[in-house]
Amino acid sequence: MTAPDNKEVDKLIRNMAENLKGLLSESNIDKPVIIGIHTGGAWVAERLHKILGCGEPMGTLDISFYRDDFTRIGINPQVRPSSLPSNLDDRHVILVDDVLYTGRTIRAALNEIFDYGRPASVLLACLVDRGGRELPIQANVIGQTLRLKPGQQVKLGGPSPLKLIIQETS
Amino acid sequence: MSNLQVDENGRLRHFLSIEGLNRQILTDILDTAESFSGITDQHIKKVPLLRGRIIVNLFFESSTRTRTTFELAAKRLSADVLNININASATTKGETLLDTLRNLEAMHCDMFIVRHAESGSAHFIAQHAQPHIRVINAGDGRHSHPTQAMLDMLTIRRHKKDFSKLKVAIVGDILHSRVARSQIQALSILGTSEIRVVAPRTLLPAKVQSLGVHAYTDLKEGIRDADVIIMLRLQQERMQGALLPSSHEYFQLYGLTEEKLSCANKDVIIMHPGPINRGIEMDSQVADGPRSVVLQQVSNGIDVRMAVMSMAMGSINTAETTDPNAPNASKETR
Numbered sequence: 008m009t010a011p012d013n014k015e016v017d018k019l020i021r022n023m024a025e026n027l028k029g030l031l032s033e034s035n036i037d038k039p040v041i042i043g044i045h046t047g048g049a050w051v052a053e054r055l056h057k058i059l060g061c062g063e064p065m066g067t068l069d070i071s072f073y074r075d076d077f078t079r080i081g082i083n084p085q086v087r088p089s090s091l092p093s094n095l096d097d098r099h100v101i102l103v104d105d106v107l108y109t110g111r112t113i114r115a116a117l118n119e120i121f122d123y124g125r126p127a128s129v130l131l132a133c134l135v136d137r138g139g140r141e142l143p144i145q146a147n148v149i150g151q152t153l154r155l156k157p158g159q160q161v162k163l164g165g166p167s168p169l170k171l172i173i174q175e176t177s
Numbered sequence: 178m179s180n181l182q183v184d185e186n187g188r189l190r191h192f193l194s195i196e197g198l199n200r201q202i203l204t205d206i207l208d209t210a211e212s213f214s215g216i217t218d219q220h221i222k223k224v225p226l227l228r229g230r231i232i233v234n235l236f237f238e239s240s241t242r243t244r245t246t247f248e249l250a251a252k253r254l255s256a257d258v259l260n261i262n263i264n265a266s267a268t269t270k271g272e273t274l275l276d277t278l279r280n281l282e283a284m285h286c287d288m289f290i291v292r293h294a295e296s297g298s299a300h301f302i303a304q305h306a307q308p309h310i311r312v313i314n315a316g317d318g319r320h321s322h323p324t325q326a327m328l329d330m331l332t333i334r335r336h337k338k339d340f341s342k343l344k345v346a347i348v349g350d351i352l353h354s355r356v357a358r359s360q361i362q363a364l365s366i367l368g369t370s371e372i373r374v375v376a377p378r379t380l381l382p383a384k385v386q387s388l389g390v391h392a393y394t395d396l397k398e399g400i401r402d403a404d405v406i407i408m409l410r411l412q413q414e415r416m417q418g419a420l421l422p423s424s425h426e427y428f429q430l431y432g433l434t435e436e437k438l439s440c441a442n443k444d445v446i447i448m449h450p451g452p453i454n455r456g457i458e459m460d461s462q463v464a465d466g467p468r469s470v471v472l473q474q475v476s477n478g479i480d481v482r483m484a485v486m487s488m489a490m491g492s493i494n495t496a497e498t499t500d501p502n503a504p505n506a507s508k509e510t511r
Contacts, residue, residue, distance in 0.1 A: 072224035081491030088215030
């Protein structure tokens with residue numbers, strides 16, 4: 008399986024934006040808050056934010072402090088502070104990540120979001136769904152589904168241009 | 178002492194002194210502290226990082242600010258905190274410390290924050306504790322107070338960015354101060370261009386230049402063009418040791434006033450580890466003035482203590498280390 012090139016990544020994101028627009032109008036949501044998960048999710052969120060033309064600045068989330076594997080891998084000093092609107096009460100959130108895999112990142116992100124308030128709803132948009140879920144989590148909008156061979160990983164390189172990279176891990 | 182603090186992967190295990198740590202670890206502490214600063218924006222001002230861990234504040238010497246900010250830091254990390262104040266006066270060091278340690282280990286505690294009047298106590302506990310236990314020094318005798326030094330470094334970095342261009346003056350009882358010792362070490366590891374100490378001759382260590390600092394006995398000389406001035410607390414008991422004539426005279430010569438401050442750089446920041454003796458170390462006008470960052474130091478202390486605690490705790494089962502954020506690629510989704 009070959010990864011889409013960077014032109015195609017932009018196209019995937021435009022499609023995601025179209026699908027999101029549809030979802031938003033269906034649910035009568037007019038002022039969503041876009042939140043990208045650091046780092047790749049934030050890159051995708053930035054582009055979606057531009058296309059959807061949301062007035063409000065987007066938020067970024069670093070889920071390092073909410074991970075479930077802290078005791079196994081320790082803390083990463085490259086953690087960035089999350090920057091979210093200080094009050095998420097009753098807001099409609101679009102949560103954006105690059106690759107949806109086990110679902111653990113999304114679990115952590117949801118926990119962190121709820122420490123900032125009680126959103127009215129959360130939609131999940133991911134550039135790539137590579138399967139392999141370990142938790143009952145599904146995205147509302149997906150750019151592309153990838154089926155990877157065992158031992159393969161997919162990463163998003165960026166920030167400019169965005170490029171999906173498939174790596175073999177031993 | 179250094180290898181006890183760092184594990185085989187170069188990660189912080191115990192935090193006992195600044196000595197023996199490299200610039201990378203100190204910078205990691207500051208960066209991690211910086212990342213915790215956003216937590217106060219949350220509705221729920223805590224993260225679940227140390228949920229279910231028990232952290233013991235083991236204080237053999239009294240302290241308000243340090244103990245409180247350690248407690249707050251532990252609580253923001255969702256740990257459970259036990260405060261134990263022990264009057265050390267009636268105890269003989271080795272045996273009792275070990276006994277205390279064994280008892281707390283039997284209660285399945287995970288981390289000890291140790292303050293003790295004897296130099297080397299935290300190190301002693303770290304040496305004898307079981308391998309899964311982490312120890313942080315909250316001040317031992319005249320030896321070291323590493324979290325204070327790091328919160329000072331964070332405060333300086335937030336205001337001045339680059340240590341390599343800074344002139345920093347530390348004023349007061351250099352001889353007895355564990356704070357000064359740790360500050361000097363941290364400043365020099367972080368590459369500060371000029372570190373000065375200012376004190377009466379009786380309060381300067383004998384071979385102070387060997388620490389890599391310039392010594393001054395005149396305050397105005399010592400703070401000339403300084404970017405940062407750190408005032409130390411004058412411990413009243415020093416007066417009784419005939420090291421100083423009187424607090425009044427000390428203030429005349431070494432107390433910081435607006436008038437004396439005019440020698441320093443106009444963007445100078447004034448720091449003090451607290452508690453301030455107003456009218457002895459500095460004028461109220463200076464302490465409450467626009468250049469004073471004393472209260473920011475207190476807030477920064479929480480972030481730094483969260484950083485140190487989570488870094489030390491995070492090194493427990495890290496035998497299989499992962500590649501942290503490969504350059505130009507986002508994290509793997511796990």
